[in-house]
Amino acid sequence: MTLHTAAAIMEEKMKILVTGGSGMVGYALQKVVKEKKRPNEEWIFISSKDADLREMHETRAIFEKYMPTHVIHLAAIVGGVFKNMKHTCDILLTNQRINLNVYQVCKEIKVKKLVSCLSTCVFPDKITYPITESMLHDGPPHPSNFGYSFAKRSIDAMNKCYRRQYGCPFVSVIPTSIYGPNDIFSVEDAHVIPGLINKVRMCKSVNTPLVVWGTGKPLRQFIFSYDLAKLVMWAIREYDEEENIFLSVDEEDEISIRELVQIIVEEYGFKGEVVFDDTKTDGQYKKTVSTAKLRKYLPDFKFTPIREGIRETIQWFEENYDIARI
Numbered sequence: 001m002t003l004h005t006a007a008a009i010m011e012e013k014m015k016i017l018v019t020g021g022s023g024m025v026g027y028a029l030q031k032v033v034k035e036k037k038r039p040n041e042e043w044i045f046i047s048s049k050d051a052d053l054r055e056m057h058e059t060r061a062i063f064e065k066y067m068p069t070h071v072i073h074l075a076a077i078v079g080g081v082f083k084n085m086k087h088t089c090d091i092l093l094t095n096q097r098i099n100l101n102v103y104q105v106c107k108e109i110k111v112k113k114l115v116s117c118l119s120t121c122v123f124p125d126k127i128t129y130p131i132t133e134s135m136l137h138d139g140p141p142h143p144s145n146f147g148y149s150f151a152k153r154s155i156d157a158m159n160k161c162y163r164r165q166y167g168c169p170f171v172s173v174i175p176t177s178i179y180g181p182n183d184i185f186s187v188e189d190a191h192v193i194p195g196l197i198n199k200v201r202m203c204k205s206v207n208t209p210l211v212v213w214g215t216g217k218p219l220r221q222f223i224f225s226y227d228l229a230k231l232v233m234w235a236i237r238e239y240d241e242e243e244n245i246f247l248s249v250d251e252e253d254e255i256s257i258r259e260l261v262q263i264i265v266e267e268y269g270f271k272g273e274v275v276f277d278d279t280k281t282d283g284q285y286k287k288t289v290s291t292a293k294l295r296k297y298l299p300d301f302k303f304t305p306i307r308e309g310i311r312e313t314i315q316w317f318e319e320n321y322d323i324a325r326i
């Protein structure tokens with residue numbers, strides 16, 4: 001990059017609106033912005049308290065209030081496999097309403113870039129591995145994620161259709177399973193890591209066995225929320241391809257739920273019995289994605305080792321138990 005282009009990039013004023021700014025990813029992004037914000041950037045984080053994005057008039061009002069040049073769209077109803085199964089229709093409809101409103105308003109106010117989120121769990125269940133970004137529509141998603149998946153897949157359709165008909169610069173990043181501070185820790189609705197952290201805390205306090213759902217055999221690539229936030233910041237600044245990109249730890253960092261449980265109980269100092277309840281679903285067995293495309297851009301990006309990330313998440317949970325979403 002020449003000095004001129006570097007200076008030009010640093011000069012361009014960026015007013016970045018982040019929807020879903022109060023969630024786990026939004027919380028991590030606020031932390032990263034505090035450390036890495038550039039002088040030409042203004043960052044605005046909104047939550048449902050600022051506007052219910054299911055309502056078009058509230059969506060339009062908040063976007064017209066700020067008139068952002070760039071948008072990072074995180075807002076969604078999110079949860080673990082059990083929440084997704086229980087509320088599959090509500091999640092489909094709510095997330096589609098939010099997405100339709102945000103996309104329409106981003107087109108109306110002519111944002112210079114919109115970056116939204118898919119998820120590795122919305123890819124076909126019967127697929128070859130590692131999964132690449134181009135496989136999104138090669139088959140139905142796992143039944144446990146049906147509603148959530150089709151709301152996400154329609155984001156991909158909107159990216160392409162808004163771009164082809166109206167030239168809108170809309171693109172998505174595709175995070176793998178994320179964990180970290182300020183996640184949802186409710187036993188029923190959480191993803192596996194926060195759900196187990198909350199369970200271990202309870203088992204330690206009343207000295208009962210830890211019940212892990214499923215067989216423990218499924219495999220996952222887990223990304224620490226602060227690493228994800230750094231990659232989302234990189235995407236809004238530098239990533240301009242039409243096609244989506246996976247934001248995940250590398251294939252070799254994939255672990256089983258059983259290995260994950262071992263890390264959580266060791267880091268929490270839980271000495272009690274661990275039992276696996278295989279009457280509960282395993283969900284998707286694996287969803288291993290390739291990070292070849294990400295590594296082409298960021299060959300030296302260092303991910304937080306999972307043991308360190310879990311230790312930090314446990315510490316946050318212990319220090320913020322009274323305000324955590326449980």
Ligand code: NAP
Nearest residue numbers: 020021022023024025047048052053074075076119177178
């Ligand atoms: P989260 O912690 O549940 O946060 C969701 C955010 O969306 C909150 O800020 C929430 O605001 C906002 N929101 C929900 N309904 C809204 C509405 N009607 N109007 C306005 N805002 C609303 O979710 P997250 O884990 O940070 O996920 C962020 C994004 O990453 C989502 O798009 C998700 O699909 C994607 N993703 C997550 C994972 C994962 O493992 N967590 C993996 C892949 C992709 P309030 O706080 O006011 O409710």
Ligand code: GFB
Nearest residue numbers: 080081119121177190191192195212213214218281282283
């Ligand atoms: O994180 P999780 O709920 O969702 O479940 P997915 C991961 C695995 O952990 C499953 C097992 O095999 C569960 O059986 N598991 C064991 C547990 N104990 C527990 C527990 O106490 N709680 C939970 N929740 N699981 C998610 C999607 O799929 O993938 C999200 O549901 C998101 O929407 C994410 O997109 C990326 O990893 O199966």
